[in-house]
């Protein structure tokens with residue numbers, strides 16, 4: 001973690017990201033459960049619920065984390081990677097920065113979703129450095145495909161099959177923002193070759209033009225997580241498929257999953273989900289901004 005970035009987040013200037021001013025966006029825009037981006041109070045409520053779950057856990061590390069989050073307040077922020085209030089502030093800073101990147105408003109960027117098989121993790125006894133390992137592998141993968149600059153958010157969720165066809169597992173997803181010019185035919189082909197479909201990974205790679213809307217950037221660092229439930233295809237009496245196999249992010253994580261994920265996020269640190277590959281933080285004295293760098297990769 002960069003000391004400059006940490007200092008920025010403790011500064012007066014950063015306070016606005018913990019408050020309720022802009023940026024604002026609509027979460028799940030166009031969907032039935034669309035709603036305005038969370039308020040400071042929403043994050044406090046989310047934190048209080050999480051503290052309750054952590055505090056009643058049988059795991060001593062979870063109870064200790066519960067105490068850390070409970071002590072987080074306007075006067076002194078805990079800066080844990082598991083804290084909904086700090087994560088919300090980081091997300092709002094990130095959205096603000098991304099919206100100001102050169103070329104974003106002109107549609108010169110693309111969004112890439114990568115859900116690789118190496119992003120799965122067990123809920124029980126997950127490796128403590130799961131996020132760091134995933135970040136390293138994603139950087140290797142995109143470098144191998146020919147992408148030397150990307151802004152990357154890591155989004156953890158949980159997968160299960162409605163009929164138990166595969167083991168419940170955690171899944172890390174990488175959301176990348178890249179300038180569209182780097183996505184040559186060759187790069188796209190290499191990415192597809194590196195990311196194969198499987199029964200548990202139906203859409204390992206999705207590339208879309210980034211329309212610059214705030215909710216797109218916000219999604220890369222969202223601080224509410226879900227369970228994705230895969231349902232088998234539905235057939236009628238004649239054997240014809242009436243509904244294809246589906247995989248919907250429809251449920252809240254189970255308590256055990258939420259506790260395990262909180263420990264992973266805490267272990268990863270306050271910016272453990274944000275990777276600046278070929279980008280770096282700039283001008284931390286007055287304001288922290290994402291800027292390009294000519295040198296190779298850099299993580300905060």
Ligand SMILES: [Zn+2]
Pocket residue numbers: 069072073077078079080083084085086
């Ligand atoms: Zn906090």
